[in-house]
Amino acid sequence: MTMLEQSDVSVWQDMFTSIIEDADSNILLIDEEFKVIGLNSGFYWIFYETYGIELKKGSSLLNAMEPKNPRLTHEWKERCMIALSGTPIKVEDVFEIDGRNYYWEIHFKSSALPDGSQVISVFSRDITVRKAYQRKIIENEANLRSILNTIEDSIWLINADYELIDFNKEFYKKYKLAFGVKLVKGTSILSLLPDDAPELKETWRQRYESGLKGRPGKYYDSIPVENELRKYEIKTYPIVENGEVTGLTVFARDITNQTRAEDLLKKQNEELIKINSELDRFVYSASHDLRAPLMSVKGLLNMIKRDPDKENTEQYLELIERSVNKLDHFISDIIHYSRNSRMEIMPKRIDFHELLEESIESLKFMEGAEQVRSIKNIQVMAPFYSDYSRLLMIFNNIIANAVRYRNTRTGADSFLKIDIFANEETALIRFTDNGVGISDEYVDKIFKMFFRANADSKGSGLGLYIVKGAIEKLEGTIQVQSKLGEGTSFTIEVPNVKMTASTSVAPEQ
Missing domain, CATH: 3.30.565.10 (Histidine kinase-like ATPase, C-terminal domain)
Structure with a gap:
């Protein structure tokens, strides 16, 4: 059978009409002369509500559009011509209804019929909600980017292949100062480490590998930055999607000043303990050594009072002088000790x-x-x-x-x-x-x-x-x-x- 019977053609047309009516997309079919072959109700109403243009089978699309919107008529003609040349195209159109913007995604594609003529199929769908989500995602990404770039910690993300997904400004700046390398997204983070530091590469490979196995990590590194050795606290957190580790987030916090402050506090505490210990010993020994010559002087004075032989007085005075000199020497040492301390x-x-x-x-x-x-x-x-x-x-x-x-x-x-x-x-x-x-x-x-x-x-x-x-x-x-x-x-x-x-x-x- 070379030709379809009339009844068969009618059945096929009914099936085609049913398919395009039930389709999620808005569908329009036009011939190479831009006449409407068929359209579903979705396309009919969206076109009518948007541009006030009523499309009917057999009518010319361009003739219907020209009186209403010459510019739009020109754009649609160009799109259809591109499709007729064999190149499918996809465009987005924006239109306004009741003060609100709506977005179309429109596909133009041509198909050849058995008689050699061409049919242009136009599929459109409302992507307004999708566009709103896209804008929200972009806004959230911009907000997140702003937050990341205001954080003083270095932050970077890698995927399961060790490729750099993203990073903040602090990491970019510190990495360049430390290794003289400009970071590029998509590059292996291990390849950005110096070739003359194989131990450093291996250390970081093990850290990344451990994190990509789902184990968070905490490490400490000392890295030279601008001719100064800086100490960093590094934490790794696995990125999990649908139960699978797909990447790693790394935070590096500069704790150099904190470490110095802790070391200073530790040193001061040790000095304080030493000073307190020495002070206890000092008070005990000093009180004994100060009292001894004073008691000696007191005893010698008592001897002078009691001894009737005045010829011994000179000897007693000499001993008193010796005790006083000893006391003076000891007090002098105490003064020197105090002066050196303060x-x-x-x-x-x-x-x-x-x-x-x-x-x-x-x-x-x-x-x-x-x-x-x-x-x-x-x-x-x-x-x-x-x-x-x-x-x-x-x-x-x-x-x-x-x-x-x-x-x-x-x-x-x-x-x-x-x-x-x-x-x-x-x-x-x-x-x-x-x-x-x-x-x-x-x-x-x-x-x-x-x-x-x-x-x-x-x-x-x-x-x-x-x-x-x-x-x-x-x-x-x-x-x-x-x-x-x-x-x-x-x-x-x-x-x-x-x-x-x-x-x-x-x-x-």
């Missing part, structure tokens, strides 16, 4: 000749001072700046110890050699004596507060403790070498504070 560093240019002479002069009335010969060797290669009062405190205590613990054997040649070498960076100061020396078991204890090797030890037990504290304030170091019966050597190194940036130097006096 006074700020006050740098000035140091004349080591003047400093040494002042120290020796202040101790010349000390018992046995005249028996210790001083040997001086001072070389200053550049102007040296430090805290004069603390250096004097250090010199006084070490020189006093050299006198106090000199070799008292008859005919002994007691000496103290002072070597000073200063340059633009440091001063190296060495005190070497040939006194009684220190036993090996006590060498590492001599800088402790109130340490005395035995009950016969002279002094307050604060001298070398003060020396070490003053040197630490000057950010210097002290080392001791000693051999019992042969002598002791103290080696001190203190920095030239003129070499430190932004140092405030006290005026010359």
Whole structure:
């Protein structure tokens, strides 16, 4: 059978009409001369309500549109011509009804009939709701983007293939500063790490891999940024869709300042514990050492009152003077201890000749001072700046110890050699004596507060403790070498504070 019977054609037309009427889309069929072959009610009413144009079978689409809207007529003609050329097209149209905008998505496509003629099928559907959702999504994305870019943390997202999905401005900026790389979406985040850092790549690969397996992570990294080592707290959160991990969100927070503050607080707490402990010991020992000479004076005064022999008075007064001197020395050490603890560093240019002479002069009335010969060797290669009062405190205590613990054997040649070498960076100061020396078991204890090797030890037990504290304030170091019966050597190194940036130097006096 080469031709359909008339009844068959009628059946097919009825089926076609039923199909297009029940279709979700609005459907229009026109021939190559733009005459309407068929349309469903959806297309009829939307066209009528939108443009006031009533389309009927057999009527010309363009002729119906021309009187109402010449511009729209031209656009539709161009679209139909493109479709007739064999190129399907899709367009979006906007129209207004009762002050509200509606959106069409319209498809134009041509099909050839058996007789060689062409039919243009036009399918349209209302996408107003979809457009509203799209606008909402775009607005939400813009709001989210704004929020992300105002967050100080670095944030980035990767997919299951380690490809960079998105990131905020902070991550872009910090990554460029750290690695000199501009981030590009769609690029493997691992490939953006330096090739000369394989360990870093492997570390991050393991972190990403763990997160993509559904395990949140928390890590800490130290990364150089602008020539400064910054510490980061890094957290990874899996992105889960329909029960499957499809990516990873990573947050990196700079905790450098927080860590520094915590370290400072920890250091201050440790210092406070140390100070409290030392204060307890200080109060206990100081009260005992202050009371002892006072009780001695009190006892000697009582002896003077009771002893009828006035010739003994001079001996009692000499003993009283010795106790008073001991008390004065102890009080002086307490003052030095307090001054070193609370006074700020006050740098000035140091004349080591003047400093040494002042120290020796202040101790010349000390018992046995005249028996210790001083040997001086001072070389200053550049102007040296430090805290004069603390250096004097250090010199006084070490020189006093050299006198106090000199070799008292008859005919002994007691000496103290002072070597000073200063340059633009440091001063190296060495005190070497040939006194009684220190036993090996006590060498590492001599800088402790109130340490005395035995009950016969002279002094307050604060001298070398003060020396070490003053040197630490000057950010210097002290080392001791000693051999019992042969002598002791103290080696001190203190920095030239003129070499430190932004140092405030006290005026010359």
